[in-house]
Amino acid sequence: MNLFSLEDKKTNVRTEVVAGLTTFMTMVYIVVVNPAILQQAGMDFGAVFVATILATVIATLIMGLFANYPIAIAPGMGLNAYFAYSVVGQSGIRWEVALGAVLVAGVLFVLLSVTSFREQLIKAIPDSLKYGITAGIGLFIAFIGLKSAGIIVGDEVNLVGLGDFHAPMTILSLVGLFLTLVLFTFRIPGSLFIGMALTALIGGMSGLFVSPTTWVTAPPSLMPTLGAAVISLPEVFSQGLYAVIFAFLLVTLFDTTGTMIGVAEQAGLMGKDGSFPRMRSALLADSIGMTAGALMGTSPTSAYIESSTGVASGGRTGLTSVVVSLLFLCMLFFAPVVEAVAGVPAITAPALIIVGCFMMGGLARVEWGRFDEAFPAFIVMISMPLTFSIATGIAFGFITYPLLKIIQGRFREVHPLLYLFMVLFLLQLIFLPE
Template identity: 40%
Template sequence: MLEKCFKLSENHTTVKTEVLAGFTTFMTMAYILAVNPGILAATGMDQGAVFTATAVASMLGTLCMAFFANYPFALAPGMGLNAYFAYTVVIGMGYSWQTALTAVFVEGIIFIILSITNVREAIFNAIPVNLKAAVSVGIGLFIAFIGLQNANIVIGGATLVEIFSLNGYNLANGVEATSQDVGITVLLALVGVIITAVLVVKNVKGNILWGILITWILGIVCQFTGVYVPNPELGFYSLLPDFSNGISVPSLAPVFCKLDFKGIFSSNFLVIIVAFLFVDMFDTIGTLIGVASKADMIDENGKLPRIKGALMADALATTAGAVLGTSTTTTFVESASGVSEGGRTGLTAFTTAVLFGLSLFLSPIFLAIPSFATAPALIVVGFYMLTNVVNIDFNDYGEAIPCFICMAAMPFFYSISEGIALGVISYVAINLFAGKSKEKNISILMYVLAILFILKYILL
């Protein structure tokens, strides 16, 4: 049945490989179950209800990806989008969280229309092949940077970012952390990178997942021996699952179907929707390009087969997520971790979706996975995606310079969508003014995108 449903042989994979890849993807993105409720709670939303909404929206969206597109991509409420939801729309602009959910809902409906009419697919196909490779590389750098930050290996400082030091960390964060909380976690993360790298070099099956688990277990050993001392006030919690409150699923009622359509015709509300649309659309397209490139799913014409199903899954997940009570649900870049483990079909996504469902009942286990244990996975996945740099034609500066801008922008500006925007603008502008637009056969849609991106920077 699995063979018929997911076409495993056709995609040169096995059930074991796909399930392992699904576990790996889930482990690298399980942090969203803890982080998303915490961010949205700042708006006054019930944290327990948002946890349930996050898990259910992730499960439904990832199931849609599995069966609509048969791709190994997972979905969940997106980082960055949830911060924009909470800190900009609600806290900054003064809208209620109910109105913000409505904006996400409207965005999802618009995406469904754009997916049905092939607009999003056309945008994907319009991006040149070299720029697609650059998006993959940029995402790799971005993922690695996130991993370094999550582990506090990289911290803020006088030079904007700098390598970890205890004094530097305390100064940047205004706290009094010690070597027994933040210090040992940084060391464990570095050890985790080495362990994961050794497993990769030795070609151990499930190397990324094993890297996460071994690093977590080492942390638990450190906690038992007193080398690591939890400090909840600074965000360093016990590494042991906490079942003190038993096993229960928090009610969705406080946030379910709480849409508020008052004031949706105001100019400010339109700006909010446009911002959600922009970030989500190009984050999703960038993620699909990057992860699909790594999995060799993009054909010789630079197109992704069955992309319509993938985009529709993303659109439906966003709409359903708003009704459930969470911010924009989107394709997660951490899907690359499962792809790196060999995931090639929707069975990987199906496995991840099942785990999101189980997380509702086993949340103490999944929420106990520390960021220093998943950070090595993100760093190594970043390396995997960086290897696509060899597919960029650096002998043609009209291709290479926009690709460089795209790659650099993603980690430096902390945004996949900004990297795509600057890559598209620079690609069109450089080749147009260099008189090579006809030679490059730049499509009309690329010109339209470049103009829209420029207007976005001017108006938003």
């Protein structure tokens, strides 16, 4: 095990295996939620299920073997909802073309990962916009969770209204949400996964969930989605999906970077000068996973903050990530039960709502006392769920931030790249609206 430098990191094989199992338990819900969301874009559930697992395995293995960090990577929450409900659902773009946009963003991410431009891009984006974007995505997926649960419904007068709390599926959603919140309150590892399992059990007893006759089978075929992104590349550019590509790239880049640094700090793996050792290898793991995932048929990957649970259990090396990868690989044979669970909105909706809550934490770091910092974060956050578009929310933030700085005479505080983005987003909103 010299590959992982276990002795140098003051850990051992048993500790790393337990850490890997812990991380797996806290994020395995993604094999249910991701295919369930992308299926609503018209994609084949089985193919997305396999693509989700394989993208996770590839990216997390690279992270473990080459970057030697206890960080897991999988298709990210938020961007999968943006892919399905905004890019495909609202804009009417075919899912094949949306995958093509993910592929372009993945290739750009790979190129950024091997150059110093990635650092310039990360530094160019002010913290208030980063936190606002993350919070906006949280509101976006929480809104989707509430809607799919039937807790809120469409209303002709007020756009949204309260759902029917007598509807069986809504009742089951509320019960599942309450049970999962109780699990989180007592800090039970794998609360999301356990909550989904308990909700499925209750749904089975009430007749809302039908257990599959077969739990273990050979993995579904990947053919319905394999290579669709490549075939659709010409349409990505002919339809001018540059804002969509930028949204996929930008959110993945700084979300992954922020998560990796946070987990590395928790594990005591940051350099003495505050640097992030082997950043290139770590970002390559995610960018390769994102590119491979697009080729196979899933939305962008991202580093998972759930990795912190493995670190809390003692994980300090890439062996933790390797264990996570192997456990995910085993999930390939449980497609029938995963598809049955994903077919009941009440089982997956609580996970969307709670993950959305977790993504709001960064708002505490926004300088609300400074209007030129606060308003861009606010307009990003509020516009994402209301326009049903992450890209539009990002555009509003990147336009208002430089403008407010110019008005206040603080234009020198703005990185030149931000002025370029402001102009590009203005042109996009005027001439190429979604």
